Amino acid sequence: MVSISLCMIVKNEEAVLARCLETIKDIVDEINIVDTGSTDSTVEIAKQYTDRVFFFEWIGNFAAARNESFKYATKEYILYLDADDVLLEADQRKLEELKETLDPSVDSVSMYYDAGTDEFGNVTLRYRRNRLVKRAKNFVWKGDCHQYLEVFGNIINSEISITHKKIKHSIGRNLNIYQSKIERGDEFSARDYFYYGNELRENGHYEKAIEAYNDNIALLEGWIEDKVYSCINKADCYRHLGDLENELRSLFQSFEFSKTPRAETCSRIGYNYQRKREYNAAIYWYNLATQLVPESDRWSFSYPAYYTWYPHLQMCVCYYNLGDFSNAYNHNEEAGKYRPEDLKILHNRKLLEGKLGIGQGI
Structure with a gap:
């Protein structure tokens, strides 16, 4: 069985952070949270789930913040989530199974990102992302906005979905x-x-x-x-x-x-x-x-x-x-x-x- 570090960047996410962590805390082996300047209770909530809470001054560059969060990972693989993401129960089971069966030669596992759902539970927007990556490969985030993780090597596609449950939108x-x-x-x-x-x-x-x-x-x-x-x-x-x-x-x-x-x-x-x-x-x-x-x-x-x-x-x-x-x-x-x-x-x-x-x- 492989081991997984969860790496997240957060800022003023008190309304959603616990909801996210509750769906993943029993699957990952380590939780790393990098706060980029919260003024609410985000840090206090994070510390209820991990003692690995770090700080990084926001410089207007998402890739820089995500790369900083990856530096703290110590396990074989890195999983990243946003605070307003969750894993539904079926996807939690799929991730647990993947963790038990993943061939260590795999460099990255892509998962669906269900970025929107309607009031009836239908997915309205879906796309794939490299979501679980081997730490030893030192993959790097690029782009100061709408950043992407530059990944290469042995990549497999899974049927796991990460579900985005946004409750606010950062206009502008x-x-x-x-x-x-x-x-x-x-x-x-x-x-x-x-x-x-x-x-x-x-x-x-x-x-x-x-x-x-x-x-x-x-x-x-x-x-x-x-x-x-x-x-x-x-x-x-x-x-x-x-x-x-x-x-x-x-x-x-x-x-x-x-x-x-x-x-x-x-x-x-x-x-x-x-x-x-x-x-x-x-x-x-x-x-x-x-x-x-x-x-x-x-x-x-x-x-x-x-x-x-x-x-x-x-x-x-x-x-x-x-x-x-x-x-x-x-x-x-x-x-x-x-x-x-x-x-x-x-x-x-x-x-x-x-x-x-x-x-x-x-």
């Missing part, structure tokens, strides 16, 4: 880090442009976000998956700006990089046509989305809703507008399999049962 924090990079005259990589675009988009600066995404796309360097989502996210910006034609153009541009359709794109194309009342075209793209399956080993973002309930619910609306109440009902029921208590779906069911005479002895 990451955007300020990128703006500081610009003021310093730092050269942006393709990755920087992509994540800078994301921060701009999330803060409502859509025109500037489009520029950043175009800068990413224009560079020959960079991860192809970031270019796929630069196109998709650029389309979202155009949608917010009410520019349906450039939205659609950006969505089709994503095919230049993805090569094959993805439900994240198809569902958006469907919605573009739906808003223009071109319902048959919309249905075509929504139906295609339901036939696609996200790749389990894909490392980039995956939004399961676009493969499952969302296109079915939208096809319900489209078929209703075409007067095809039978197909509208069937697709509403498919959506309901994923969101059985969704008020929209319940409303649609009652409406369509009335249209079709279901339950009225007809």
